[in-house]
Structures are given as C-alpha cells and as structure tokens.
Amino acid sequence: MVKLMTTPFMFPRISRTGLIVLCLVLxxxxxxxxxxxxxxxxxxxPAPVTAAPPPPRPPERVEEAVPVPAGPLRExxxxxxxLDDLNRNSPFKPVLFTLDSADLDDAGRAVxxxxxxxxxxxxxxxxTVEGHCDERGTAEYNLALGERRAVAVxxxxxxxxxxxxxxxxxxxxxEFPFDPGHDERAxxxxxxxHFVITSK
Amino acid sequence: xxxxxxxxxxVLVAGLQxASQDPAAPPPPQQPSEVxxxxxxxxxxxxxxxVPDFVSLTPDAGDAARTVAQVLWDDLAFExxxxxxxxxxxxxVPVARSPDQVPFTAWRELGADAVVFGTVARNAxxxxxxxxxxxxxxxESVFSKEYTGADTNPRLYAHTISDExxxxxxxxxxxxxxxxxxxxxxxxxxxxxxxxxRDVKExxxxxxxxxxVRRITTSRQLNLTxxxxxxARAIAYTSYRxxxxxxxxxxxxxxxxxxxxxxxxxxxxxxFSPDGTRIVFTSSREGNPELxxxxxxxxxxxxxxxxxxxxxxxxxxxxxxxxxFTSDRAGQPQIYIIGADGLNLRRLTTxxxxxxxxxxxxxxxxxxxxxxxxxxxxxxxxxxxxTGMTRQITFGEGSNESPAYSPNGRHLAxxxxxxxxxxxxxxGRDGRGLRQVTRDGNNYTPAxxx
Numbered sequence: 103m104v105k106l107m108t109t110p111f112m113f114p115r116i117s118r119t120g121l122i123v124l125c126l127v128l129x130x131x132x133x134x135x136x137x138x139x140x141x142x143x144x145x146x147x148p149a150p151v152t153a154a155p156p157p158p159r160p161p162e163r164v165e166e167a168v169p170v171p172a173g174p175l176r177e178x179x180x181x182x183x184x185l186d187d188l189n190r191n192s193p194f195k196p197v198l199f200t201l202d203s204a205d206l207d208d209a210g211r212a213v214x215x216x217x218x219x220x221x222x223x224x225x226x227x228x229x230t231v232e233g234h235c236d237e238r239g240t241a242e243y244n245l246a247l248g249e250r251r252a253v254a255v256x257x258x259x260x261x262x263x264x265x266x267x268x269x270x271x272x273x274x275x276x277e278f279p280f281d282p283g284h285d286e287r288a289x290x291x292x293x294x295x296h297f298v299i300t301s302k
Numbered sequence: 303x304x305x306x307x308x309x310x311x312x313v314l315v316a317g318l319q320x321a322s323q324d325p326a327a328p329p330p331p332q333q334p335s336e337v338x339x340x341x342x343x344x345x346x347x348x349x350x351x352x353v354p355d356f357v358s359l360t361p362d363a364g365d366a367a368r369t370v371a372q373v374l375w376d377d378l379a380f381e382x383x384x385x386x387x388x389x390x391x392x393x394x395v396p397v398a399r400s401p402d403q404v405p406f407t408a409w410r411e412l413g414a415d416a417v418v419f420g421t422v423a424r425n426a427x428x429x430x431x432x433x434x435x436x437x438x439x440x441x442e443s444v445f446s447k448e449y450t451g452a453d454t455n456p457r458l459y460a461h462t463i464s465d466e467x468x469x470x471x472x473x474x475x476x477x478x479x480x481x482x483x484x485x486x487x488x489x490x491x492x493x494x495x496x497x498x499x500r501d502v503k504e505x506x507x508x509x510x511x512x513x514x515v516r517r518i519t520t521s522r523q524l525n526l527t528x529x530x531x532x533x534a535r536a537i538a539y540t541s542y543r544x545x546x547x548x549x550x551x552x553x554x555x556x557x558x559x560x561x562x563x564x565x566x567x568x569x570x571x572x573x574f575s576p577d578g579t580r581i582v583f584t585s586s587r588e589g590n591p592e593l594x595x596x597x598x599x600x601x602x603x604x605x606x607x608x609x610x611x612x613x614x615x616x617x618x619x620x621x622x623x624x625x626x627f628t629s630d631r632a633g634q635p636q637i638y639i640i641g642a643d644g645l646n647l648r649r650l651t652t653x654x655x656x657x658x659x660x661x662x663x664x665x666x667x668x669x670x671x672x673x674x675x676x677x678x679x680x681x682x683x684x685x686x687x688x689t690g691m692t693r694q695i696t697f698g699e700g701s702n703e704s705p706a707y708s709p710n711g712r713h714l715a716x717x718x719x720x721x722x723x724x725x726x727x728x729x730g731r732d733g734r735g736l737r738q739v740t741r742d743g744n745n746y747t748p749a750x751x752x
Binding site for chain 2 (some may be wrong): 277
C-alpha cells in the first residue's frame, strides 16, 4: 500500500519572515529543476500575498506493512508447550478410583469425558493412561489392579469415539504415589488413571 | 590332624559299636550310625557350641580369622538347631594356638558340648583355612576339613563350614551359601521422563545375611519382583525399561540379559518352575491380567487361566504340577490353586479379607505362605495344605508382605515396614528368629536362591 502525503494548504496570513522563507524555498526548488528553454519571465511584480503559489508536493513516502504471523488462538496456548511442560501442568485431569476398585464412578466418567474432549480437539495427541494404586494394596496385586484401572479408562475413552491406537496403558501399581502421605486424602489422590501425553 | 577318611572310618566304627550295643541300654539320641560323630547336648536341649576366633597363622590373616569365626557363629545360630554360646563370654578360656592345645576343661566349664578350632593362613591372595569340630566331652575331632581359595571373601569359608557342619551334625541342608535378591531404591536415582519425582528401583542380590550386596540391573527404571532360577545362576524379573512391564532374565554370572516374551506385550511377576525349564507369569496380552506358562526361552506359550477377574502372582508347587495364585474373582484378592494343565481349580483362603503373594514351601513341608490384610497393613500367614489350617507368623509390627521360602523351607524372607522404611527380613517358619537383612533405602519383594 502506498500513501501519498500532502501538505496542508498555506493560507494568506503569513508573516514577513515566512514570506522570505517561502521565497528561499522556491528559489531552492527552482535551482533543482533541470534547465529548460523558456521565455524570459515578465518583470517581477510585487507578489500579492494572497496569491502565493501552492507549496510543492513533499516527497512521497514509500512504505510496506510487515506481515505479522498470526497470534495463537487462546485455547491453543497448550499446543506450543513442550511435552514435558505439558505433562508437568497437564490439561488432563486424573480419573480417581475408590479403594480396591477399577470401576469408573460418575465423577470418573465426567473427568474421562472431559479428557476425551481434549483428545478430540488435539487429534494428533497420543496418550498413555497410567494406572496407579495406593499403598494399602499389596505390591504384587496392585500391578494388576493398576492395569485394570488404566484399561477401564481406555475402554471408556474408546466408547466415546477416541481411536484405540491413540491410547496406551501401563500399570505402575503402587510404585509412584502422587501424594506421599499415609492418610485417606493422600491415598485418594494416588488411586488414579493418570494421563500422560506421549506424542503430539 | 585327622583326615576326612578317618572321620568316615570313625562313622563306620560307630555303626559297628551301635550294632553291638546292649539292647537294655537307653536308645541313643541320634541315629545309631552317627553316635560317635554327632555331638549331643544335655537331654532335651540342643548341643551348646563355642566358636572362638580362628588362629591367624600369617601376620595379615587376623581380620579374616575374626570374620570367619563371627560369621560361622551367626550361620550356625541361624538354623536354631544348635545353641551358640555368645562369643563375648569366652574371655576366661585360654586361647589355643594348635588343635592339641584346645582347653577342653575350660570349655566344659563354660558349658560347651562342641568347640570349633580353626586356623587361617593368607598367602599371595589365597586363604588356607583349616577347621575342626571337637566334641568337648570326648575330646574327639568329629569334623576336620581344609579349604583354600581367594582371600576376597572370607565369609564364604564360614558359610561353607556352617553348611557342612549342619549337614553332618543335623542331617540338615543349611542356607548359609544361599542368596537373596530384591528390588531396591537405595541408589536414589530418579527416572528420566515427563513425570517428576519417580524413584528408580533396581534389582540387587546379597548373601542370605545381607552381606556382599551386588547390583544386578542398571537400567535406571522400575525393576521389580526378582525370582531365582533353580540353579541360582539366573534371576528373572519385571522391568519397565521398555516403558511397560515386561520380563527379563539376567544370567548374573555371564552378564547376559534375555527377553523371553514377545515384544510389545505386557508381562510381569515371573516364577521359574522347580526344574527351571518353564516360567509362569501374569500378562495382559489379551486384555485382562491372566496367568500364562511358557518355556524359559519364550516358546510354548500357553494360557493357564481364563476369567474376567484378575489372576496374578503365581507360584509353582515343588513338583511343578500345580500353581498357586491370587485372583479377585470372588470380589477381593484370594489364594487359589490350579493344575499346571489348567484343571482342578480350587480356592484356598476363605477367612481372609485380602490375600496375595502365595509362595509354596519346598518339601518336606507342605504349606503355602502368603500376605494377608490384618488391619491397616499385612501379615505373613501360612496355610498348611495337609490340615487346611492357617497360622500367622508376623503380628502387626508394620506391614509384612511378599514372603519367599528359603530352599530348606525352614525360613521365610519378607518385606516389612516395622523399622520405618521397607526392609527385607528373614524369620523362621515358626515365627521366631527374626533377622533384618537390608538397611539401605527401601527394599521389596525378596526371593531366596537355592
């Protein structure tokens, strides 16, 4: 886009000093013009103040706007984050379980549905659903219980239309408690299907 | 020094003497053929043994001489077949420098029925250890042997002597040369990955008493549930080194790792068959935790259980014909037995709210130990297959899990939180003789080698 810059029309009330400046400018402009043959000018008449010639056009300024890359859409802020940062502050909420159970309750299904929404939005994401158990089960049985929890969530996600090959499962049994405490509040946090994004 | 042949000759002589005994005489306390070799205590009590420091025959063998004596004392005490007189009470007994100086009168005054006399010589990286066991009453040497080998681990000489003394004196297979394997977070490394604060667990092994710790895995991942091959030269375990649980076999004296399972399938909790040719394990390869049996090289895979509930934590019977395992098909985890052919399923535990990690005793015992929920934590219980009775051997001191039998069936290793963190302990199958094996980090899921 090219803009033509114009100078405001100069009006009659012009000081003496201004007139002199104007004459000097005119003279300078005249000097810059290539010499061309022309009739001798008529004798100079006192220039009427009101009939001052319009000022010459100032030089055209040539400008081009610099294109700016499109800013991220608001809900896409997480798309630009590294996998590690994403998982550290995950958009996925964990699906929590009751003691010794691998069944999704209403709250668990609600969380899983919300997570399925994220998976639909970020259709290239591949996730691992980790099954975790609290320390009240045995080390051995918990490996299987965690597997059941992860698979239960995977099955539910698939029932919501998420492609099975986007959801891996792994059980960590009771090996990685999310809360190191030894009370029901801590255990409730640890009994979960934890979502980890493994590729974007 | 009396040679080993002479000891055998002594046994023969004793047998002849026993055969010609007056039938009216009271029966000897042990088998007649061993009357002259086996050292007895006072009637109704175990023989009392003294194990003073071995004599150092070279200037630099003093440490080894003390170590061998102390470890031998511990080893002989472990089976609780013998009474070991505390070593700090020997000060009144003159020190013998040679076998013919053993002060039998002083040992008798201390109440000893048996005394060990040993010497240690160290020469160019080699130990030469001679040992005799004397009957204090008869002043006869009933056991006399000489050992030689590297000087790097004097404890091994003590373990060897202990096993041979138990065999000769009590017709008992000792466990002094056996090993324990377990999973431990002791190196305090963290797993590299997206989720922070996850501790590495690696497989370690040690002597049965906790000495000579060796690290088996170095994958900086979760490595769990080690078990020994019957030849004690391989450890199978569960590792997450591929990002999911899978089985690996470490040939520990060759530095070789084997992966017997099909890539991409999730498998855990392996257990070698008693003959070492097969492995039973848990797998979710068909969508649900079930038991499978395969040959040790991964061939011949066969599914053992088929139930929508969890089937896991298998263990073999000593004959290899049955598998005990955990299933929650009745709601909560309980112990079941199934034939290795998949037939004849039956439930074992009925009075427990939660039971897991069955481990089948070696013969001659016929019992299955397991962890039972007894409150906030677990205790080790033993189900007697002959009577159907269950007895408890730990009682709520911390949580006590993952029992594993010693190869002679007389002891169990287990993981307990009784001292705060989780550590490996050993205990007699009668619930007595508790010993702490590990003290570093947390340690889990012990396995006891042959």
